[in-house]
Amino acid sequence: MTADLALGTYRCQAIPEAAVRAAASGAQWVDTAPNYATGQAQVLLAPALAAHPSLNVSTKTGYFTAATGTDAVNTGVLTEDQAAAGHSLTPDYVRWQTSRNRAELGRDRLDLTLLHNPERTHPGDRPALHCAIRDAFEVLEGETAAGNVAGYGIATWAGLEEEAFTVGELLALAAEAAGGHHHLAAIQLPVSLVMMTPIVQALDGRGPLPAAADAGLRVMASAPLHGGELPGMVGQELADLIRPCLTPAQACVLAVASCPGVTDVLIAASGAPHWREAADAVAQPSLTAAKLREITGVLASP
Template sequence: MIADLALGTYRCGAFPEAAVRAAASGAQWVDTAPNYATGRAQDLLAPALAAHPSLRIATKAGYFTAATGADAVDAGVLTEDQAAAGYSLAADYVRWQTGRNRAQLGRERLDLVLLHNPERAHPGDRAALHAAMRDAFVVLEAEAAAGNVAGYGVATWAGLEEEAFTVGQLLALATEAAGGWHHLVAVQLPVVLVQAGVVALVDGDVVGAVFA
């Protein structure tokens, strides 16, 4: 495996400057999420992405700020109770958030959309979790068919270790959602000195893995 450096923006202190420096250093990817920087991350990254169109972007759906939750309620994609949770994998929300990500990042097509810690959706209830993930995958398959998304996946801190799902189950859910060939292309995992063992949980069937 040959590693490609990427810019991760979780707790990043200077988004535009970091993106410009990353591009100048040869990085090919920027990873972000709509809840980073109290909901401002994607707007802050947009100018640098416009100036460096070769940078590929990975973003997420799942966590959201209170302000984004209020907007989702106004848009009719979340109830007030759902918005109060600060997290959702509801199909209508994932569709809406994917469009919002595109608008905020200034991209007609997102290179990668990740379900953000999906194990958070239904802790302890794997059947409900897998159903919610499959429904979200259906939305992302439709977004891929429409040319709005190149691929999708999951970003998980603990889903594999806690056995909320396996790589094989992710692939099966994506196949079911797509009715065949799918656009599931990445699993993003935390690879740090105290959690390096998580790499061993990714088996040979996964199409691609992104480590951050």
């Protein structure tokens, strides 16, 4: 069974229209962040979320724009030096940004709040990083108890691959933060035919994807087309190897959607044709593990 298609807004050029289109097509999730679209993504999403209350939204805390940083300084949750960094996981900031996210999205309760690239905090110092993650999780547990957040997680670019943290460690930190039963619910990481490590590991039953699946976590695959570059790197011959009659873009999306453990594939499709193309790809029967091994083997060969 292939993963579901979800709207990602990082590179989306027409966020309101794309969100309405995604909801109308039956998509269940839209992913965003307070720093996307120069800080306007959440405000742009709000009308579509109001019109489609069944559409789940995942957003983030961590990165912020300069304007948001100034607001955070003026309200006393960040120092000027902290704001200059453009990223923070301090408890006061996480609490403040979560409230701001709710206001900008027009939602009393956020479906998912993800720590945005937590590996950017204390790089190279795993104990300090894990302490910061645990403290942020503690804030999000409080937000969950207050009914402001349904679940939380992490959105990482390199943290899992570089083992700044593992899924097992995140689960342990969440349990520590909660004092027992926790609400860690999701991880988001890049999975593509360029960033193949999670696929290769999953096929061998190791790495973050099987660990997340075993724990019942939602796994959102980001950058499945590697920022739009991948279709130009994949010829029709490779696309036909993946599944005959698919375009290169569709073949790349299907490979990610077929990866064991992935539950959602984030596509920043600004136009209707691109969304429809991706939707047709995930509607295909899933690729077998043998086929995925063949594909990754071909791509890994010199």
